[in-house]
Amino acid sequence: MISFIIRRLLASIPTLLAVLTLVFLLVRVVPGDPAIAILGDRATPDALAALRAELGLDRWIGAQYVDFLGHALRGDLGTSMVTHRQVWAEIADALPHTIVLTLAAMVIGCLIGIPAGIWAALHRNGTIDVLIRLFSLLGLSFPVFVSGIFLLIVFALQLHLFPVIGNPRPGDWIDGLHKLVLPAITLGIVMAAYVVRVTRSSMLQVLGEDYIRTARAKGVPRRAIIWRHGFSNALIPVVTVVGLYVGILIGNSVLTEIVFNRPGLGKVIVSALTQRDYTMLQGMMVIYCFLIVVVNLITDLSYGLIDPRVKQ
C-alpha cells in the first residue's frame, strides 16, 4: 500500500511540473497588465515601467520562468504582486476553509444522494423514484449562486436562523459550524443530485445481475441482498463519481464563497485573476492541482478497500 502511494505521488510530479509551466504561460498570455491594475488610469508610462521593473516583469520571459520554477521547487511561491502578502500565508489562511466546506458538502451530498439513489432503485418507476429523480433534476438545474441566494433569503432574512455574512470568527468552532450550514447545503444539494443518479443506475444494474437472482432463489434475506451483494458492488462507480466531483466541488466553492462571503481559495483566486496578480494566481493553481492529485489518489486507494479484487 505504501509503495503504491509513493509511486502515485511520484507519478504526479510530472503533472505538477506541467501545470506549473502551463499556469506560468497562461497568466502571461491572458491580456491585462498587473501594473495598470495596481497603478490605475492616471499612472504615467514612467510609473508603469518602474512598477513592471519592480515586479520583474520587464525581464525576458525565460528568465522569469526559471526564477519562478526554481523558487516553486524550493517551496517558495513568492509574494503577491498586488498586496505584498506571502502567497503561502494566504493559501494557509484560505485552504482550511475551502477544505472544510468541500468536506461538509461531500458529506451532505453522500448522506442524501446514496440512500436516495438506493431507495429510488428499489422503487423503480414508482412514485418515490419519480420524486427523487425530480429532486435530482432540480438540484442539477439550479446554479449555486441562485440556490445560495434563495437559502439566504429564507433562512437569514426571513427566519433569522443564520447570518448573511458567513465569515467565521477565528477560533470559535461553534460559530464556524453555524456559518458552514448554508454554504455546505448549497454545495451539497448539487452533489447529492449527481450522486443520486449514479447510485440509482449502478444499483439497478447490479440488482439485475445473475448472482442477485441466484441469491434471491437461495432465499438470502432481502436486506442482505441489497446491502451485502447489491450495494457493495454498486459502490465503485459511486466512489468514482464522488472522487471526480470533489474537483467540481472545489471549483463550485468559488461561487459559494462569494455568495456567502466566506474565506477560501475561491475568493483568493478570483481576486488574483481580477487584478492580474501573477504570483498569487500561479500559487493558487498549483494548490488546486495538488488537491485534485490527492483526491484522485484517495479515490484510487478507496477502490481497494471496497473491492478486494482491485488490491490484487
Added chain:
Amino acid sequence: MKLRVTLSAALAAATLVAVPASAAPKTDLRVGMAAQDVGQLDPHRAVSTIDRTVVAWIYNGLVRFKPGTMDPTQIEPDLAEKWESSADKLDWTFHLRHGVKFHGDFGELTADDVVFSLKKAGDAKTSAFSADFAAFKTIEATDPNTVHIMLARQVPSLLGLLTNYSGGYIVSRKAVEKYGADFTRNPVGTGPFAFVSDTPNQSLELAAFDGYFRGKPKLQHVSYRYIPSDSSRDLAFQNGEIDLIYGKQDQAWINRVRALPNSIVDVFEPGELANLNLNITAKPLDDIRVRQAIAYAVNRPELVKWQGADTARPGQSVIPAGYLGFSKDVGLVNTDVAKAKALLKEAGYPDGLTIKVIHTQLPQMLGSMQVVQAQLKKAGINLDIEVVDHATFHQQIRKDLSPIVYYAAARFPVADIYLTQFFHTASIVGKPTAVTNFSHCDVADKEIDAAKTELDTEKQVALWVEAQKKVVAAVCAVPLAEALQIWAHRTDLDYGYDLKASLSLGPLLTEATHFK
C-alpha cells in the same frame, strides 16, 4: 403550561439583559464594500474606489476639502494651520500644526515627513500620481514645522494637489523606511482611524486613533468588509449586518433600498463623466463628418433615463459639470438622426458603416455602451463591440486598439486636470507622457497650456472654456452622462456633516461620525 410560563420568564429575562434601560449608542461601524480585497493602502498608490475610500480615513493632507464638499474654494487647513504664497504663486510656505501625532509609535509629524511624502508622491517609482507634481522644483523643510515649496511654473491649483486626495496625503517617513514595500500593508497616517489588521479577501479593521489632533473619534472601531456579490451585500445590509454599504448606480437599486426601513440612500458628487472618446487619427473617425454623425446620433436624455434620474444627469461638456472652468455653453449638438445620416452620406458612407470597439464587461459600463450602440445603429453606425474583462480593456485601450473608447472618470474639480489628461497632446496614449488622451486630440493645447500659468482667474476660466469649445467642435469626444456616487447607510448613523460630495468616492469618516 408550566413549560410555557418558564419559557416566557426566560425570554423576559433575556430581553432585560439584552436591552438595558439606557442603551449606549453603538461605536462599531460595519462597512460593506463591493470588493474582492483591498489593493494598496499606500495612499500614493491607492487608485481604486476600494482603496481610496479607506485611505481617506487613515491619512490627512496639508489642507483638506471641508468634509462633505469638493469645492476648491472651500479648502481649509488640515495638517498645515496656515500658509502663504508669493504674488507670482511660485513660492509657497506652509506652517504645520504643532503636536500632530502619527498612529502607533511613529511619533510627531514634522516638516521632514511632509517633504518626504511630497517627494514620494512626485516620484514615478513610488507614486501613481507623480505627473501631478511635475511643476514642483524644490520641497524643503526650513524648520521642523515649516515647509517651503518652490514651483518651476504656476499650477492651476497648488492647494488642490495638497488636499486629502491622491498624492496630497502625508505619510510617516519612519514607517515607510521601516516597512519598505510592505508599507502598503502597514499604513501609518495621522487620520482619525488607524490600521489594526487586514484579513485577505475578508475585511480590514481600523480602530479610533485616540491621539487624533481634532479629538478622539466617536466611533471606536470600523470594519471594512469586502462583499463582492451585489445580492449578498444588499441582503447583509437589509439584515442589519452592515451599517454602511457601497451602492449601485442604478435607479432600481436606489428605489429598492430607499423603500427599506431604517435606510438612507446617499447620492453625492463627484459625477463621473462618461465620454465617448473618438480617435481623430484612425479611419473612419479621421473624417470629422463621421465624428459629427456620432455626435448627432447620441441621445443623452435617453441614456439618463436608462441609467436613472437620481443617479445620472446628461453630460453638458467634455469635462464634468461644476468643475472650476466648466461651461455648458460649449456648442454640444442635440440628437438629430437625419442629420447624422446626411453627414455619413456626405462622408461617403450612404449605407452606414461598422466600427470595431473594445469595451469592458463591467455591467454598468457595458449596459451604457449597449444603449449608445442602439442609438448609433439608428443612424447607420454599427458598433461591433468586443467585450473583454476590465483589466484587458484598460490594457488594450492604452495600446490604441479601440478607435472609440467609452471612459468614465472624475478628477480634481478644476478644468485643467481633466482637459490635460484627456485632451492635451502630451497625454496621448502611446507617448512617454501618456495619460488618457484616447482621442489623440490636439486642438486645444494652446489654451490648456496658457490657462496653467494664467494668474487672473477670469482669464484662466475663459481659456478653459475656449479649450472645451475647441474639443467639442473637433468632436474629439462626445459627452454622454455623469453618474453620481451611490451609497446607503442606516438611519442611526450620522456622518457628522452634510454629505454632498467626497473626492475619495466614499463617505468620509471623521472624528464626529457616530451612531445616534
